[in-house]
Amino acid sequence: MLKNILSPSPFGGRLFIQTLFLAWSLFIGLQFSLFVRHFETSGAMPYYSRPAGVEGFLPIGALVSLKGWLLGGGLDAVHPAALVLFVTFLAMALLARKSFCSFLCPVGTLSEWSWKLGERLFGRNFRVWRPLDLLLQSLKYLLLFFFVKIILIDMPLPAIKQFLAGDYWAMADVKMLQFFTNLSFLSGGIVILLTLLSLCYKNVWCRYLCPYGALLGLFSVLSPVRIRRDSTCCTACGNCSRACPSRIDVQNKLTVVSPECTGCMTCIQNCPESNTLQMSIGQKVLPGWSFVLLVTGLFASGVLIGMLSGHWETSLTYSDYQRLIPWLRHIGH
Numbered sequence: 001m002l003k004n005i006l007s008p009s010p011f012g013g014r015l016f017i018q019t020l021f022l023a024w025s026l027f028i029g030l031q032f033s034l035f036v037r038h039f040e041t042s043g044a045m046p047y048y049s050r051p052a053g054v055e056g057f058l059p060i061g062a063l064v065s066l067k068g069w070l071l072g073g074g075l076d077a078v079h080p081a082a083l084v085l086f087v088t089f090l091a092m093a094l095l096a097r098k099s100f101c102s103f104l105c106p107v108g109t110l111s112e113w114s115w116k117l118g119e120r121l122f123g124r125n126f127r128v129w130r131p132l133d134l135l136l137q138s139l140k141y142l143l144l145f146f147f148v149k150i151i152l153i154d155m156p157l158p159a160i161k162q163f164l165a166g167d168y169w170a171m172a173d174v175k176m177l178q179f180f181t182n183l184s185f186l187s188g189g190i191v192i193l194l195t196l197l198s199l200c201y202k203n204v205w206c207r208y209l210c211p212y213g214a215l216l217g218l219f220s221v222l223s224p225v226r227i228r229r230d231s232t233c234c235t236a237c238g239n240c241s242r243a244c245p246s247r248i249d250v251q252n253k254l255t256v257v258s259p260e261c262t263g264c265m266t267c268i269q270n271c272p273e274s275n276t277l278q279m280s281i282g283q284k285v286l287p288g289w290s291f292v293l294l295v296t297g298l299f300a301s302g303v304l305i306g307m308l309s310g311h312w313e314t315s316l317t318y319s320d321y322q323r324l325i326p327w328l329r330h331i332g333h
């Protein structure tokens with residue numbers, strides 16, 4: 001594993017970024033829980049500053065915020081980083097496929113590492129029967145449709161403004177933290193079940209249940225960056241199709257436009273013929289390292305624009321948290 005992370009190839013580069021981002025997510029999760037602990041203990045525990053990046057875990061609220069902004073309600077000041085990160089990830093999907101899933105998402109990284117561990121333990125991964133696989137894949141689109149319906153279609157601007165000004169949205173990040181730190185019996189059971197399934201099957205959560213990935217996948221269909229296969233030097237060995245974690249039949253495609261393609265480059269890595277499978281932009285080859293730089297550059301640009309334009313740190317004050325956190329269990333009931 002360490003050898004792969006440090007490998008001086010675009011594939012090693014992707015693994016390195018995944019590892020870095022997972023570590024960063026864990027770090028901000030820890031820092032945020034210490035921040036919350038300070039208020040839960042009425043200041044008995046030391047104060048730690050709140051990492052704004054934690055708002056990356058609020059995509060549903062960010063969708064509300066995006067609609068409010070597009071309808072002229074202004075930029076939300078309570079969780080501005082949620083909107084900045086949401087728009088950044090959508091832009092990444094538009095320009096660089098679902099690279100958020102294969103480079104940045106900590107859940108995607110843990111999923112990938114789970115099936116790789118399962119492969120070592122059992123000598124292989126299992127495949128869901130194709131018709132059932134297609135049926136299960138529709139679940140994430142149903143979940144996406146549910147959120148699109150209740151937020152983008154049904155929610156009028158006054159309701160959006162009321163939501164964004166309310167205590168529930170102010171505490172959405174703290175509630176999210178509590179969901180993970182105080183898992184109920186049912187939620188814990190679901191997490192264990194998904195973990196066990198992820199050891200046997202590739203990317204169970206991402207492939208079947210994640211509405212965020214479904215949304216990014218639909219945006220990524222428009223991306224000019226695609227995997228392209230040169231049929232003149234392809235030997236039809238099938239390595240690419242067998243290796244693709246998204247079960248895309250790369251061997252029989254000239255370009256991959258599927259919303260399931262995450263731009264992970266595993267197919268390229270497993271192709272024995274040089275320059276046969278390549279990332280491309282339009283008709284031009286996009287070298288692997290350029291793709292890695294494009295992904296990191298898009299992410300860094302989005303965050304920098306948010307920070308420099310003053311849309312990163314929350315408008316909530318110390319006394320807001322002092323007032324709201326002790327009342328958390330009464331908020332939203």
Ligand code: SF4
Nearest residue numbers: 244261262264265267
């Ligand atoms: S087609 Fe290639 S880049 Fe796309 S998901 Fe499959 S292996 Fe990854």
Ligand code: SF4
Nearest residue numbers: 234235237238240271
């Ligand atoms: S791995 Fe390469 S050579 Fe083999 S089928 Fe895929 S594109 Fe062709």
